[in-house]
Amino acid sequence: MSIEQQYRTRAKELLSSGEVKMVIGYSKGSTPDRRRPAFISTPEDVETLVLDGACIANLSGYLVTEGLLSDEKRVAVFLRPEGIRAINILAAEFQLNAAQVEILGFNTEGNEPTALSGSKVDDFAELIGTLKGIIPDTAGEELYKKLEAMSPQERFDFWQSEFSKCIKCYACRQACPMCYCRRCIVDNNQPQWVNTSSHTLGNFEWNIVRAFHLSGRCVECGNCDRACPVNIPLRLINRKMAGEVLEAFDHFAGSSQTQEPVMASFKKDDTETFIL
Amino acid sequence: MSKIGVFICHCGENIAAKVDCTRVAEVLGDHPGVGASVEYKYFCSDPGQESVKRAIRENNLTGVVVAACSPRMHEATFRKACAEAGLNPYMCEIANIREQCSWVHNDGEQATDKAIDIIRSMVEKVKRNNMLQPIEVPVTRRALVIGGGIAGIQAALDIANAGQEVVLVEREPSLGGHMAQLSETFPTLDCSQCIMTPRMVEASQHPKIRLLTYAEVEHVDGYIGNFKVKVRMKARYVNKDTCTGCGECITKCPQKKLSSEFDCGIGKRTAIYTPFAQAVPNKPVIDKDNCTYFKNGKCKVCVKSCPLDCIDFEMQDEFIDLEIGAIVVATGFQVQNNAVYGEYGYGKYADVINGLQFERLASASGPTSGKILRPSDGKEPENIVFIQCAGSRDPSKGVKYCSKICCMYTAKHAMLYAHKVHGGKSNIFYMDIRAAGKGYDEFTRRAIEEDEAGYVRGRVSKVWQENGKLMVRGADTLLGRPVEVAADMVVLATAMVPQPDAKDFAKVVGIGYDEYGFFNEAHLKLRPVESSTAGIYLAGACQSPKDIPDSVAQASASASKVLALFSKEKLEREPVIAVNNEATCAGCWGCVLACPYNAIEKKDILDRSGKVIKRVASVNPGLCQGCGTCVTFCRSNSIDLAGFTEKQIFAEVMGL
Numbered sequence: 014m015s016i017e018q019q020y021r022t023r024a025k026e027l028l029s030s031g032e033v034k035m036v037i038g039y040s041k042g043s044t045p046d047r048r049r050p051a052f053i054s055t056p057e058d059v060e061t062l063v064l065d066g067a068c069i070a071n072l073s074g075y076l077v078t079e080g081l082l083s084d085e086k087r088v089a090v091f092l093r094p095e096g097i098r099a100i101n102i103l104a105a106e107f108q109l110n111a112a113q114v115e116i117l118g119f120n121t122e123g124n125e126p127t128a129l130s131g132s133k134v135d136d137f138a139e140l141i142g143t144l145k146g147i148i149p150d151t152a153g154e155e156l157y158k159k160l161e162a163m164s165p166q167e168r169f170d171f172w173q174s175e176f177s178k179c180i181k182c183y184a185c186r187q188a189c190p191m192c193y194c195r196r197c198i199v200d201n202n203q204p205q206w207v208n209t210s211s212h213t214l215g216n217f218e219w220n221i222v223r224a225f226h227l228s229g230r231c232v233e234c235g236n237c238d239r240a241c242p243v244n245i246p247l248r249l250i251n252r253k254m255a256g257e258v259l260e261a262f263d264h265f266a267g268s269s270q271t272q273e274p275v276m277a278s279f280k281k282d283d284t285e286t287f288i289l
Numbered sequence: 290m291s292k293i294g295v296f297i298c299h300c301g302e303n304i305a306a307k308v309d310c311t312r313v314a315e316v317l318g319d320h321p322g323v324g325a326s327v328e329y330k331y332f333c334s335d336p337g338q339e340s341v342k343r344a345i346r347e348n349n350l351t352g353v354v355v356a357a358c359s360p361r362m363h364e365a366t367f368r369k370a371c372a373e374a375g376l377n378p379y380m381c382e383i384a385n386i387r388e389q390c391s392w393v394h395n396d397g398e399q400a401t402d403k404a405i406d407i408i409r410s411m412v413e414k415v416k417r418n419n420m421l422q423p424i425e426v427p428v429t430r431r432a433l434v435i436g437g438g439i440a441g442i443q444a445a446l447d448i449a450n451a452g453q454e455v456v457l458v459e460r461e462p463s464l465g466g467h468m469a470q471l472s473e474t475f476p477t478l479d480c481s482q483c484i485m486t487p488r489m490v491e492a493s494q495h496p497k498i499r500l501l502t503y504a505e506v507e508h509v510d511g512y513i514g515n516f517k518v519k520v521r522m523k524a525r526y527v528n529k530d531t532c533t534g535c536g537e538c539i540t541k542c543p544q545k546k547l548s549s550e551f552d553c554g555i556g557k558r559t560a561i562y563t564p565f566a567q568a569v570p571n572k573p574v575i576d577k578d579n580c581t582y583f584k585n586g587k588c589k590v591c592v593k594s595c596p597l598d599c600i601d602f603e604m605q606d607e608f609i610d611l612e613i614g615a616i617v618v619a620t621g622f623q624v625q626n627n628a629v630y631g632e633y634g635y636g637k638y639a640d641v642i643n644g645l646q647f648e649r650l651a652s653a654s655g656p657t658s659g660k661i662l663r664p665s666d667g668k669e670p671e672n673i674v675f676i677q678c679a680g681s682r683d684p685s686k687g688v689k690y691c692s693k694i695c696c697m698y699t700a701k702h703a704m705l706y707a708h709k710v711h712g713g714k715s716n717i718f719y720m721d722i723r724a725a726g727k728g729y730d731e732f733t734r735r736a737i738e739e740d741e742a743g744y745v746r747g748r749v750s751k752v753w754q755e756n757g758k759l760m761v762r763g764a765d766t767l768l769g770r771p772v773e774v775a776a777d778m779v780v781l782a783t784a785m786v787p788q789p790d791a792k793d794f795a796k797v798v799g800i801g802y803d804e805y806g807f808f809n810e811a812h813l814k815l816r817p818v819e820s821s822t823a824g825i826y827l828a829g830a831c832q833s834p835k836d837i838p839d840s841v842a843q844a845s846a847s848a849s850k851v852l853a854l855f856s857k858e859k860l861e862r863e864p865v866i867a868v869n870n871e872a873t874c875a876g877c878w879g880c881v882l883a884c885p886y887n888a889i890e891k892k893d894i895l896d897r898s899g900k901v902i903k904r905v906a907s908v909n910p911g912l913c914q915g916c917g918t919c920v921t922f923c924r925s926n927s928i929d930l931a932g933f934t935e936k937q938i939f940a941e942v943m944g945l
Binding site: 197 | 872873935939
């Protein structure tokens with residue numbers, strides 16, 4: 014049985030038995046290489062589920078949709094390892110109760126999805142441990158190395174030219190599972206810290222603020238990158254921040270659901286190299 | 290519409306010499322929303338304050354900006370003046386054009402422009418100020434004194450004698466601290482224990498003092514007037530309620546050769562012990578690490594000897610929770626480990642001892658009953674060399690400061706030696722003789738002139754053993770030649786250093802410390818007994834090296850601070866606290882973790898049927914200290930700081 018069929022059967026069981034009220038997975042998209050999120054509530058509809066190499070979007074963000082989990086019922090969701098880490102972060106930040114999440118875990122190597130064993134977020138603790146410090150998606154690896162080799166001025170110029178493309182559509186924010194705030198800082202106009210118009214200053218402010226808000230929280234699922242209509246390599250900023258946080262505080266985002274947020278917690282032996 | 294009054298102070302010539310105050314007043318007078326703009330020589334003077342009040346009344350001002358010195362100086366003055374004129378005091382702000390402008394710039398033209406910018410920015414802030422009301426918090430009238438040495442005992446007695454409750458915590462089995470170890474005290478040579486023990490007894494019998502010995506402060510929460518303190522009562526293994534202190538167990542204990550901490554290693558003690566004869570409480574504890582029963586599971590001689598069945602090997606540490614209004618930290622000092630001076634042979638030669646050990650030799654209650662005898666062979670030394678500044682004023686050994694007491698106690702040691710060993714010869718190597726204090730210089734002169742202490746100005750480079758003598762080689766810098774003295778004993782005037790765990794303890798209590806580990810006062814000159822944390826005061830050598838009179842004076846000073854705090858039932862606090870916007874809060878509760886004061890709680894918002902609609906963060910106004918850590922953390926900008934709202938700060942920045 015193919016992994017797709019296997020997971021369809023599993024989804025059907027979960028829905029028929031009433032164990033979950035919904036399965037969030039992938040269905041066919043508008044083009045052959047794209048997949049669209051599917052929200053399935055009846056056992057009959059599981060046949061529309063697709064699981065193949067094109068299923069790369071991180072679906073964890075849909076779980077924090079207002080009211081979805083407030084009835085205490087469970088929801089099953091298709092997740093790659095980054096998505097599972099995202100569940101840990103969302104649980105650590107009290108956005109969901111991980112016990113309500115049934116995980117249909119899979120990984121994609123090459124073009125073929127492989128099943129991951131386990132159904133609760135804690136079942137994947139060992140797997141997550143082995144991922145520490147490993148970049149989940151090597152997209153942009155070459156560019157990242159090039160950026161690291163640049164002088165600060167060159168890097169600044171690079172990002173300035175990238176950010177000049179930004180049209181402030183906030184698609185990156187909408188696609189990101191970590192951007193769950195009810196009111197984003199950019200929507201606060203009293204005062205208007207981040208300029209809404211698409212000029213250099215406002216674009217810088219927005220993208221830098223987002224990078225800071227994601228440091229120690231980004232799982233590098235790449236949702237922002239793929240959502241960006243003007244192709245800014247957004248994940249590379251977050252990758253940089255993830256590296257910094259790992260190096261300075263040994264913090265690997267999403268390691269467990271009890272992990273304290275790195276920016277809100279402190280330890281006596283935290284490095285203080287930033288204090289001059 | 291705002292009508293802000295701008296008051297530009299000359300501060301004599303302090304501001305006016307650089308800043309053209311007339312031009313500043315003219316420019317600000319034209320700024321939108323400014324209702325009055327005036328200058329004056331000293332606004333902090335009585336007529337100056339009157340003119341501010343008059344301007345508020347005559348122009349119906351809605352806010353005030355006083356452009357003057359730092360708000361640290363006169364913010365309170367002008368807020369009070371505004372309140373007297375009927376304006377909410379939090380509608381008054383200070384624009385600092387002295388420390389941050391006139392004092393630091395040479396060019397008058399540019400300084401004037403900068404002053405205008407600073408004031409304009411503050412006017413924009415005040416336009417957005419809110420009429421805040423002070424917060425009232427109740428005060429628990431119970432003080433905690435940490436440390437039962439002379440400073441702690443004095444503070445506790447002063448507070449208790451004024452009728453307020455005190456909890457006195459001491460980590461050793463007995464009260465007394467270092468003062469109980471001393472022989473005689475300078476400059477009067479009265480016996481230390483004779484003046485100390487009555488205080489110890491008084492503290493232990495005082496109806497207002499609850500004494501917790503062999504106890505350590507584990508955790509401090511809360512804030513001024515409302516601390517919550519957890520104290521660990523270490524297991525004594527002796528029931529101190531039934532024990533009468535008969536001492537049978539101590540005489541019978543087979544483990545007799547343990548080094549006595551109280552006697553600084555010169556004397557011995559048993560495994561079940563009281564530190565000294567006049568200990569308060571005079572009830573023994575068992576040293577678990579060295580007790581034969583705890584080590585081998587066999588012995589229990591003390592159990593058999595106890596007529597009242599007081600010994601309980603099953604005893605566990607207990608915890609006591611206390612509600613406390615104010616804390617006096619009097620945790621004292623330690624002497625530096627002289628092993629850092631390898632060349633002096635401390636630890637290598639038995640007859641090289643430190644000053645505190647000499648105190649025990651000279652003390653009537655000490656291991657030699659007050660006879661000066663060499664630790665190595667118990668003979669009376671005919672010649673003693675004292676080395677001052679063995680540690681102090683030596684940056685290479687990590688102690689840059691002067692320990693303050695060593696010049697005096699070394700002179701005292703030489704005197705005691707002269708009194709006890711007739712014909713004994715003392716040589717004192719010193720850098721300077723620092724004897725500032727009432728009767729102090731006279732005291733050192735007496736040591737030199739009457740008791741023939743031989744002072745040699747110079748450092749000692751080496752001490753070694755030769756033919757049963759300790760050879761001391763040093764320099765006499767006044768004669769400009771090297772000297773060598775053959776001594777029977779060498780006494781090092783060791784540096785006073787902070788307690789080894791002082792830095793960790795400071796973190797537990799929540800106070801600051803300096804590079805060495807001495808606790809920091811709020812202001813070295815003007816607030817020397819207050820720590821930087823409101824409601825926590827300092828006494829004694831935990832703040833800096835001190836002698837007994839200084840420690841006692843500081844203890845009484847901190848007691849008076851505590852009593853001033855306890856004089857009112859409620860405490861008024863600045864309303865500068867964090868406020869959460871529950872509508873936009875995402876409930877990530879990062880702020881709950883980030884808050885250093887545990888002032889943010891989790892809160893459920895319920896609908897009419899009691900169902901949880903939303904979970905948000907909620908700030909406890911009593912606990913919040915207004916530090917703003919949560920504000921910087923909050924990703925959705927839901928938390929704001931009253932008096933420093935983002936709107937105000939933004940306006941200030943844009944006003945520049």
